[in-house]
Amino acid sequence: MDDVAARARSLLGRMxxxxxxxxxxxxxxAYGGVDDPASHAFTRTPRSEIMYGDPxxxxxxxxxxxxxxxxxVTGPTDxxxxxxxxxxxxxxxxxxxxxxxxxxxxxVALARGPGNLAKSLGLTLADLGAPLxxxxxxxxxxxxxxxxxxxxxxxxGVSRAADVAWRFWITGDRTVSAYRRSPRA
DNA sequence: TAGGCGATGACCT
DNA sequence: GGTCATCGCCTAC
Numbered sequence: 001m002d003d004v005a006a007r008a009r010s011l012l013g014r015m016x017x018x019x020x021x022x023x024x025x026x027x028x029x030a031y032g033g034v035d036d037p038a039s040h041a042f043t044r045t046p047r048s049e050i051m052y053g054d055p056x057x058x059x060x061x062x063x064x065x066x067x068x069x070x071x072x073v074t075g076p077t078d079x080x081x082x083x084x085x086x087x088x089x090x091x092x093x094x095x096x097x098x099x100x101x102x103x104x105x106x107x108v109a110l111a112r113g114p115g116n117l118a119k120s121l122g123l124t125l126a127d128l129g130a131p132l133x134x135x136x137x138x139x140x141x142x143x144x145x146x147x148x149x150x151x152x153x154x155x156x157g158v159s160r161a162a163d164v165a166w167r168f169w170i171t172g173d174r175t176v177s178a179y180r181r182s183p184r185a
Numbered sequence: 186t187a188g189g190c191g192a193t194g195a196c197c198t
Numbered sequence: 199g200g201t202c203a204t205c206g207c208c209t210a211c
Contacts, residue, residue, distance in 0.1 A: 013196090031192075038192070038207075041194085043209090045209070046208090047207085047208065047209095059203090061191090061192085062191090062206060062207060063206095064190090064191060064193050064194080065194085065206050065207085066205090067191095067193050067194075067204095069193085071192085084188060113193070114192070114193075115193055116193090116194080125207090156192075157191090157192050157193085174190085186210105187210095187211085188208105188210090189207105190206105190209100191204105191205105191208105193203105194202105194203095194204090195201105195202095196200105196201090197199105197200090197201080198199090198200085198201095
């Protein structure tokens, strides 16, 4: 369990490249997989099968019909853990991201929230299963040289097991989305 | 093949 | 800060 959280934390401060836009990951949320009721991998289906595969691949899903969310499969394979990328700070391709978002209020909010982040990066369901350690359409940059200060708290938006403190963010970063507990929690 | 559902976002007060 | 619109996909008949 703890290694899942550790891997989620290690993603903070790391670069995430997506179709011409680069952002620095500022907020993530860990999902334990097989023993985590809130995880999409909790019920094993053809779709969630990707999380039972090799680590460092992309798992994307559509929510509420219109939003796309991006996850990093972290493994190990028998656990099917994944990390939801919730927010980031765009460092390259701001113009392109703004174009994709349409009417974005501020630069700092371009990739605030999982749906907005995926939209800024131009992610679609076609990116499902993309290898994240291989430079291409979507991939991860090298780990940060300097590890940022990290805060932890309960997960957002999940209807089950919301009390697990598996949400991590870079302390004080303004791109981190505001906390909101699920109405069903 | 039909229905339920969701790891949200935007907008309004 | 609270409320509500939203719809394509997955799962279970």
